[in-house]
Amino acid sequence: MKQKKLAIIxxxxxxxxxxxxFILASTASALGYDxxxxxxxxxxxxxxxxxxDLKVSPLGNPAMPMKMPFGPKWFRKINWNxxxxxxxxxxxxxxxxxxLMKKTIKNKGVASILELRDLCLEAEVKMIACQMTVxxxxxxxxxxxDGIEYGGAAMFFDFAGESDICLYI
Amino acid sequence: MKQKKLAIIxxxxxxxxxxxxFILASTASALGYDxxxxxxxxxxxxxxxxxxDLKVSPLGNPAMPMKMPFGPKWFRKINWNxxxxxxxxxxxxxxxxxxLMKKTIKNKGVASILELRDLCLEAEVKMIACQMTVxxxxxxxxxxxDGIEYGGAAMFFDFAGESDICLYI
Amino acid sequence: MKQKKLAIIxxxxxxxxxxxxFILASTASALGYDxxxxxxxxxxxxxxxxxxDLKVSPLGNPAMPMKMPFGPKWFRKINWNxxxxxxxxxxxxxxxxxxLMKKTIKNKGVASILELRDLCLEAEVKMIACQMTVxxxxxxxxxxxDGIEYGGAAMFFDFAGESDICLYI
Numbered sequence: 149m150k151q152k153k154l155a156i157i158x159x160x161x162x163x164x165x166x167x168x169x170f171i172l173a174s175t176a177s178a179l180g181y182d183x184x185x186x187x188x189x190x191x192x193x194x195x196x197x198x199x200x201d202l203k204v205s206p207l208g209n210p211a212m213p214m215k216m217p218f219g220p221k222w223f224r225k226i227n228w229n230x231x232x233x234x235x236x237x238x239x240x241x242x243x244x245x246x247x248l249m250k251k252t253i254k255n256k257g258v259a260s261i262l263e264l265r266d267l268c269l270e271a272e273v274k275m276i277a278c279q280m281t282v283x284x285x286x287x288x289x290x291x292x293x294d295g296i297e298y299g300g301a302a303m304f305f306d307f308a309g310e311s312d313i314c315l316y317i
Numbered sequence: 318m319k320q321k322k323l324a325i326i327x328x329x330x331x332x333x334x335x336x337x338x339f340i341l342a343s344t345a346s347a348l349g350y351d352x353x354x355x356x357x358x359x360x361x362x363x364x365x366x367x368x369x370d371l372k373v374s375p376l377g378n379p380a381m382p383m384k385m386p387f388g389p390k391w392f393r394k395i396n397w398n399x400x401x402x403x404x405x406x407x408x409x410x411x412x413x414x415x416x417l418m419k420k421t422i423k424n425k426g427v428a429s430i431l432e433l434r435d436l437c438l439e440a441e442v443k444m445i446a447c448q449m450t451v452x453x454x455x456x457x458x459x460x461x462x463d464g465i466e467y468g469g470a471a472m473f474f475d476f477a478g479e480s481d482i483c484l485y486i
Numbered sequence: 487m488k489q490k491k492l493a494i495i496x497x498x499x500x501x502x503x504x505x506x507x508f509i510l511a512s513t514a515s516a517l518g519y520d521x522x523x524x525x526x527x528x529x530x531x532x533x534x535x536x537x538x539d540l541k542v543s544p545l546g547n548p549a550m551p552m553k554m555p556f557g558p559k560w561f562r563k564i565n566w567n568x569x570x571x572x573x574x575x576x577x578x579x580x581x582x583x584x585x586l587m588k589k590t591i592k593n594k595g596v597a598s599i600l601e602l603r604d605l606c607l608e609a610e611v612k613m614i615a616c617q618m619t620v621x622x623x624x625x626x627x628x629x630x631x632d633g634i635e636y637g638g639a640a641m642f643f644d645f646a647g648e649s650d651i652c653l654y655i
Contacts, residue, residue, distance in 0.1 A: 350643075
């Protein structure tokens with residue numbers, strides 16, 4: 149049987165936006181897929197050496213459950229629907245949300261972004277940084293991890309055009 | 318002719334983000350497609366018993382037209398470009414935007430999310446809740462409607478790898 | 487060899503959300519693909535005669551690098567992580583971010599949205615406005631450019647079901 153192919157365009161650079169491409173890529177890879185990810189726009193943040201900076205913002209996303217990852221069970225079950233008026237005006241609210249999500253992820257035994265990215269690299273998932281947006285945002289190659297390639301949309305179509313699944317994330 | 322397959326990954330939990338997966342799934346189903354939706358991250362909100370809670374946020378989305386669904390025609394045509402400074406500081410602005418959108422949807426005779434979801438269930442669209450994010454966000458099975466399955470990304474790839482169209486929403 | 491097909495569903499109406507569909511469509515077209523774009527929800531903004539209105543919002547997107555497109559090199563390299571508290575309360579902050587991004591795009595020699603859209607039209611990329619959301623948002627045909635078609639999701643599936651790549655942007 150022909151090897152299946154998964155092509156991903158990763159455009160989000162938030163903590164919650166970083167999980168889907170790496171989880172899908174590593175899962176597909178474990179299932180025997182040949183996988184390529186094209187990182188463009190804010191997705192370039194996922195290729196930075198330091199991904200500890202990735203943040204999550206509940207602002208403008210009323211669907212995000214804000215739960216506390218500590219305390220008694222009844223306390224953990226509360227969904228703190230913090231009004232935008234507070235979120236937008238209390239400096240550091242984004243950092244709080246980021247800390248809570250990271251703590252929850254750790255408590256639940258879910259892998260970190262760094263671990264998932266390493267898993268993808270070991271599984272030989274091919275990672276391509278979009279040269280145009282690298283230039284546009286003024287990134288330098290030294291900002292990014294080793295083992296990645298640089299190219300344009302045309303390069304990506306070579307692979308995507310033959311893929312079984314192509315996702316724009 | 319082989320039956321066509323549509324695979325959807327639904328990751329958004331807002332009112333406006335809820336329409337695309339259910340509209341595309343019910344349309345494809347009516348056209349004879351075999352359809353599966355994998356709900357993950359904020360998309361899990363779309364499987365809750367009470368979807369009346371879904372909200373829409375104009376904050377950080379300057380592309381959203383804010384129009385009044387009542388009053389004379391000239392009044393309805395105005396696009397109220399409310400500055401973020403007001404949106405973020407007037408408590409209940411998100412609720413106002415949600416009410417306006419729901420009223421507009423109803424006035425135009427568009428189906429509600431609940432109706433579209435029921436339509437998908439009747440059409441035997443297979444709905445899968447991502448077990449990892451169910452655990453991560455602390456949801457319980459009793460939060461969700463009946464008739465859905467629980468599984469991981471690997472389970473979804475079985476179907477997606479054979480699909481004609483695969484969308485990440 | 488059979489001509490390859492790219493199908494795109496464009497749902498975003500921001501300045502940064504406008505680039506991906508037009509860049510991918512024009513690139514694919516240059517590579518010999520047959521391309522169709524279905525514009526729905528906020529994506530309808532991309533079909534308006536005046537796309538000069540498109541804005542970008544850093545609010546709720548902590549991944550957006552905010553860099554100054556002028557001044558000495560050390561100054562351009564700073565990433566101005568403006569807190570939400572300031573972004574949300576200083577009127578015109580969205581306009582500032584939009585101006586900075588447009589200036590950066592121009593300085594880097596990247597094409598404008600108008601240029602890319604024209605390129606797509608010349609390359610005979612088929613553009614379809616979603617009739618349901620046109621009605622829902624109260625748009626009129628005179629708001630949009632000439633040379634586009636109007637239809638529903640069913641019309642789009644005709645093409646998407648036969649496509650090699652289908653992207654939901």
